[in-house]
Amino acid sequence: MEEKVIVCKDLTKQFGDFYAVDKISFDVSKGEIFGFLGANGAGKTTAMRILCGLSYPSSGEATVAGFSVRNQQESIKKNIGYMSQKFSLYENLSILENIEFFGGVYGVSRKDIRERSDKLIQDMGLQKEAKKMVGSLPLGWKQKLAFSVSIFHRPKIVFLDEPTGGVDPVTRRQFWDMIYDASASGITIFVTTHYMDEAEYCNRISVMVDGKMEALDSPANLKKRYATDSMDEVFYKLARGARRSGD
């Protein structure tokens, strides 16, 4: 049996009488690319923040890399990478300085930081920009860099919250190549997206509607079940019933 790196059971997050996340249950296996879909306001980000140890669940249980989201958040944080919707590298630090800082606080040794960042700069073709402030880079590069930084310490799982929002199609394609590479090296990818072509790249996808998980399967099976040949249609059929909208 494959190793489960995320196990989620009846996970709920309640704000007053509003259920942002309503009893969701699912597993994610090691090395899997797990797509987390849903309309704006469906509760994706809230669920993801709980799994990353940024937010306490109201009820239910989940383990990430074997640690509980209820009381072992700090252990979870050592084993994951996280890239939020908002670009969150330091704009007034250079590419190398950002890598050094985030690598450092995740416990990568100074020697490894140097070696890995050299290789990273080479692979991304950023030799000329390495000492430039991150704020001056175009958005596409920023996003690729943020992803590279989030997996720099070789976490077990990386959480990506709409990583390709506002990015051009060519860069998006390159971005997904990077995701595949990371997945091939054994990192589990947990990704939210609004692009249905990206959903097709995932091994399995789940669709959240109004805080509940309405579907969970491979893209091919989902299309079969909803008797259509596009993910757009699948998403539309599921999300149409949503009462909540907006972020």
Next chain:
Amino acid sequence: MRNLGFLLQKEFRQIFRDKTILAMILALPIIQLMILPWAMNLNIKNINLSIVDNDHSSYSQQLITKIGSSGYFRIISADRSYKEALEHIENGSSDLIMELPSGFERNLVREGKQTIGISVDAINGSKASIGGAYLASVISDFNANLAINEIKVPDYNTKPTGFMEITFSNWYNPLAEYKYFFVPGVLVLLLTMIGGFMTALNIVREKEVGTIEQINVTPIKKWEFILGKLIPFWIIGMIVFTIGLLVIWAVYGITSLGSLPLLYVVAGTYMIALLGFGLLVSTFCESQVQAMFVAFFFILIFILMSGLFTAVQSMPAWARIISGFTPVSHFIKIMRMIMLKGSGFSDILTELGYILTFALVLNALAIWNYRKTS
């Protein structure tokens, strides 16, 4: 500990990259210390005086010359009537009217006494009362001299009158210069601004930009993050303090009478307290605008209630209690004690204890209220 190293490296890189902040750090102490002590002067000088002399005698001329040469008054008009002089008060060009009645000299010589009318524009209360008092003291001095000049005819029917003379000696500030009182206070003002605003704004900025979430998802511990913010600003505060001490030595020739290391110990403790205040503000605020307003609100009260500009002793009892709850008031007190009086460690122990308590409580609250997981 390793994380702290990376945090400090990052923080210093960012601070030194921000040229505006860096310029402020250097310019703030120099400019504040060069300008404020001169402008914020409570010694009252240049009181505008209108004189109505109805006597035109040699005594009245002597008195007017004496007042004019005292250095406190500027005689702006010699009016023919009280009514005319009052117009100067009404249009604001004059603060005081002194009216000498006709027969001033005659009454002084013959009857040995004469009443003089002084009218004061009391809109600026302190200027009015101090100006009135100055004028009264110049007149009484004139009075005493008159008595000496008088040729005394021995009069065996009157008993000799006792004469009481009061002399003052100003300790610790012999010339009673307001500058000496105020300069240590400006140093306090500097540390308060840096400690109170810079940390608060810095952390809230990370919240606004979203980088704090990236920090919260790393294994960095709470105390590491907070120390990573405290230490750089503490160092900056101490640098500013040092620049400040150099400026007041170079410009005013003021050096601390008391021990310099003790001064640094107190300033260092105070800085921790104020940084704790800034941190606490930042944990409650979501935007820099909020943080600015909240910090400004408190720091304004801190400074106005601290005894920097006015004497805490003359505040009403309830205000003195509030004043005791601001770290600034204790620090100002200690600064003046060490710098002007040369007080030692045992003299300032109680006040230092208060500052230390503020440092511990504010920082503990800040750490308690900072949440990596919400």
